[in-house]
Amino acid sequence: MTDYHADHAWVGGAVAHDVAISVGDDGRILSLVPDTSPATGAIRLEGFTLPGFVNAHSHAFHRALRGRRQRTGDFWGWRETMYEVAERLGPASYEELATAVFAEMVCAGFTAVGEFHYVHHERGGAAYRDPNEMGWALVRAAERAGIRMVLLDTCYLLGGFSTPVTGVQVRYADRDVTEWADRVRALAAGLHGHPSVSCGLAAHSVRAVTADDLRAIAALRDTLQLPLHVHVSEQPAENAACLDATGRTPTALLAETGMLGPxxxxxxxxxxxxxxxxxxxxxxxxxxxxxxxEQDLGDGLGPFAELATAGATLAIGTDSHAVVDPFAEMRGIEMHDRLRRHARGVHTPAALLDAATTGGARSLGLDGGALRSGAPADLVTLRLDSIRVAGFDPDDLASAAVFAATAADVSDVVVGGRRIVAAGMHQSVPDLPDRLGGTIRAMMAER
Ligand SMILES: [Zn+2]
Structure with a gap:
């Protein structure tokens, strides 16, 4: 058993003070006792402790583009440069890159990630000897970095409506939906013995699979009871192409093929x-x-508030990793809606914290996202002595977190009861900035 003592903690949608958090040997919270003095030997968490944040949408390798391909070009131009990076990946380089990217995420306060994984095949498109070799590189990376991962293995069969995959896209494509499903089943079976990693499903988009394939993917979700992810309507051009090809919007096509649901x-x-x-x-x-x-790629401002009012649950993702910062994503939901609606206070700080915690856990089929007895002991502690939050209102720590803090203010991160980050430093991936920078420079120089 491990004892932690949080100065302040987010429990049941409110701030509690002087909270003793006992963690069992199974990595789950045994008890949470507020208004108590620290137990002898308890590890003190100075500041405001929240449930670990969940990054529900990541493509780890996109991180290599940060600061290198952000100056110009639209979404489709950016996609071409992203494809150049995908072409360079091999299992060893992907493991090194992803280890550092996942470690960056943990340092930022993410304790779980949904990795939307589609670079499955060798250069040229042949399957690796173990068809999940690239997936296993990501599994090793997540375990080395100490982050929980749901590996969302992605079905990506077409380059566009009725268009075969070309160029580097052949690395993304299985021969057909059955081959993809067989690979996913093998991955899921192989993950026994990897308690911090699980398997989920993804369809890349309505552009990348046919309607019949969407039906097969939805059926596999129901059979295996796994979470299912899909990119939808990121760009107006996707809507136009889908309407042109099918007479339906991407969402209507997903509804018709059984892809939608909780x-x-x-x-x-x-x-x-x-x-x-x-x-x-x-x-x-x-x-x-x-x-x-969405800011970096000039995608536009999504109707987050209307989606939530209609009954959807919100979660956050760092997707291309132009920024890895849960506070920026939470704040971004509110700021996008403010800019679009010309109004403030669209979402409450508690609702934004829910998106980053329970919403993400729901998205990935995880049982975490809240500080309560029996939940996984995934904790993130925000310093309250940094210049960014100086002057915070002690009665409104949720606002300090959502509106003022950044990833640089995360001091401690605990995943499954294990302290992965202490005093802002990753405990098992040392020299993280040098390591991440060196890995990216080596990969981008390689031809
Ligand atoms: Zn994405």
């Missing part, structure tokens, strides 16, 4: 039609908002 997360939903918003709400999907990526 176990499904739609990523972005930046440009849904009015009927789409109602459909996504009625189907109780999770919408994964990725505001910093």
């Amino acid at each position: 176990a499904t997360s739609v990523v972005h939903a930046t440009h849904p039609a009015a009927d789409d918003i109602d459909l996504l709400g009625e189907q109780a999907v999770t919408v994964v908002a990725c505001p910093t990526t």
Whole structure:
């Protein structure tokens, strides 16, 4: 058993003080006792302790583009440079890069990640000897970095409506939906013995699979009872192409093929039609908002508030990793809606914290996201002595977290009861900035 003592903690949607948190040997919270003095030997968590944040949408390798390919070009131009990085990845380089990227996430306060994984195949498109070799590189990376991971193995079969994959896209594509499903089943079976990693499903987008494939993917979700993710309406051009090819919006096509529902997360939903918003709400999907990526790529301002009012659950993701900062994503949901609606106070700080915690856990089929007895002991502690939060209102720590803090203010991170970050330093991946920078420079120089 390990004892922690939080100066302040977010428990049941309110701030509690002097909270003793006991963690069992199974990594779960045994008890939470507020208004108590520290137990002998308890590890003190100075500041404001929150449930670990959940990053519901990541493509780890996109991190290599930060600060290198952000100056110009639209989404589709950015995608070409992202493809150049995908072409360079091998299992060893992907493991090194992803280890550092996942470690960066933990340092920022994320204790779980949904990795939307589609670079499965070798250069040229052949399957690796173990078809999940690239997936296993990500599993090792997550375990080394100490983050929980749901590996969302992605079905990506077409380059566009009725268009075969070309160029580097052949690395993403299985021969057909059955081959993809067989690979996913093998991965899921192989993950026994990896308690911090589990398997989920993804369809890349309505562009990348046919309607019949969408039906097969939805059926596999129901058979295996796994979470299912799909990119939806990030760009107006996707809506136009889908309407042209099928006579339906992407959301309507997903509804018709059984893809929507409470176990499904739609990523972005930046440009849904009015009927789409109602459909996504009625189907109780999770919408994964990725505001910093949507800013970086010039995607637009998604109707987050309307989606939540319609019945969707919000979660956050860092997607392209132009920024890795849960506070920026939470704040981004509110700021996008303020800019769009010309109004403040659209979401409460508690609702934004829910998106980053319980919303993400729901999206990934995890039972964490809250500080309560029996939940996994995933904790993130925010310093309250930094210049950014100086002057905070002690009666409104949620606002300090949502409106003032950044990832640089995270001091301690505990995952499954284990202290992964202490005093802002990752405990098992040393020299993180040098390591991440060196890995990216080596990979981008390689030809
Ligand atoms: Zn994405």
